[in-house]
Amino acid sequence: MQKNKQNNIFDDINIILDSTIEGIIIIEKGFIVNVNDSLIQILEYKTKDELIGNLATGVLIPSTTEKFIEYNRHIFQEVTLVSNNGDLIPAIIKIKDIKLKNNNYKVVSILDLREFKQKEMLLFKQSRLAAMGEMISMIAHQWRQPLSAIGSVVSRLKFKLATNKIDKEDLNEKLNEVNNYLQYMSKTIDDFRNFFKDDKQKEFLDLNETINNAISMLKPTLESHNIILDKQNIALSKILAYKNEVIQVILNVLNNAIDAIIENEIKEGKITITLEEKNNYQRVYIKDNAGGVPKEIINRIFEPYFSTKTNKNGTGLGLHMCKIILEKHLNGTIDVKNEKNAACFIIEFKI
Numbered sequence: 001m002q003k004n005k006q007n008n009i010f011d012d013i014n015i016i017l018d019s020t021i022e023g024i025i026i027i028e029k030g031f032i033v034n035v036n037d038s039l040i041q042i043l044e045y046k047t048k049d050e051l052i053g054n055l056a057t058g059v060l061i062p063s064t065t066e067k068f069i070e071y072n073r074h075i076f077q078e079v080t081l082v083s084n085n086g087d088l089i090p091a092i093i094k095i096k097d098i099k100l101k102n103n104n105y106k107v108v109s110i111l112d113l114r115e116f117k118q119k120e121m122l123l124f125k126q127s128r129l130a131a132m133g134e135m136i137s138m139i140a141h142q143w144r145q146p147l148s149a150i151g152s153v154v155s156r157l158k159f160k161l162a163t164n165k166i167d168k169e170d171l172n173e174k175l176n177e178v179n180n181y182l183q184y185m186s187k188t189i190d191d192f193r194n195f196f197k198d199d200k201q202k203e204f205l206d207l208n209e210t211i212n213n214a215i216s217m218l219k220p221t222l223e224s225h226n227i228i229l230d231k232q233n234i235a236l237s238k239i240l241a242y243k244n245e246v247i248q249v250i251l252n253v254l255n256n257a258i259d260a261i262i263e264n265e266i267k268e269g270k271i272t273i274t275l276e277e278k279n280n281y282q283r284v285y286i287k288d289n290a291g292g293v294p295k296e297i298i299n300r301i302f303e304p305y306f307s308t309k310t311n312k313n314g315t316g317l318g319l320h321m322c323k324i325i326l327e328k329h330l331n332g333t334i335d336v337k338n339e340k341n342a343a344c345f346i347i348e349f350k351i
Contacts (some may be wrong), residue, residue: 232272293338
């Protein structure tokens with residue numbers, strides 16, 4: 001009798017439910033009482049009867065940590081769906097309580113995120129390739145001076161050898177000098193190789209030290225363009241995060257500042273980094289003196305494939321990936337504002 005009563009209620013709205021793109025589940029006291037055709041397709045079932053009467057938790061698995069997405073001024077919760085074949089499907093849901101004929105129900109609207117996740121993964125790969133190209137350029141900067149120095153040492157040794165003016169002590173000194181340069185170059189390779197390793201586990205990081213690691217990679221680039229980088233050092237609590245992803249975010253923002261200074265032909269380029277710990281958050285402020293971000297585009301610079309670089313070397317992925325990495329992997333945020341002819345990026349990490 002109860003089932004017939006429920007069927008009568010939902011017969012009038014089945015046509016509406018089946019016309020929606022998103023999947024819909026109607027739940028009463030934890031049990032599924034109706035679903036639409038879109039959900040049947042998403043979960044790869046054949047008929048609604050295979051789902052009706054089952055516990056909703058059999059197909060809807062909430063995240064271990066609640067994750068929410070804001071879209072078009074609506075808040076959605078991330079969940080995992082379980083398909084008929086046992087496959088796990090990423091999705092977002094919105095839940096609304098309704099009352100029909102004195103019965104309380106929950107209407108769960110579901111959006112399948114598989115296509116979105118695939119595109120997001122593609123963006124990650126493209127961003128990684130772009131970062132690799134930038135890293136090769138950084139290695140070239142790092143190696144230029146020691147290679148030049150090694151060449152100079154070898155030339156002097158050859159001259160002394162040709163004129164029979166070399167002694168064992170002098171030779172040993174010059175060989176040690178060459179070895180020091182080679183050790184420096186080897187360390188540089190290790191630094192960049194470690195950067196491209198996939199982080200499998202989070203670790204407790206000192207944000208000061210992690211930012212210094214990123215700065216060391218950019219030091220030759222800064223010096224070659226006469227850009228001063230002034231970083232504040234303050235005592236900070238350690239944060240639990242993926243080290244390489246934090247470094248990638250800092251590198252992307254610093255590279256963006258360097259490019260802006262070069263593009264705008266700032267003669268005395270300067271980048272300042274200040275840090276703050278407050279209310280369970282750590283904030284990194286990265287500010288340059290390149291004139292700020294034009295008002296007409298400041299709300300778009302975190303969009304994918306949006307680039308302002310006139311030399312066409314920009315992929316438009318760097319700042320977008322900073323946003324994705326921070327929000328999805330590091331429980332953080334990134335924002336930008338203009339301050340007295342300067343762009344200031346604010347990166348926030350939750351402790």
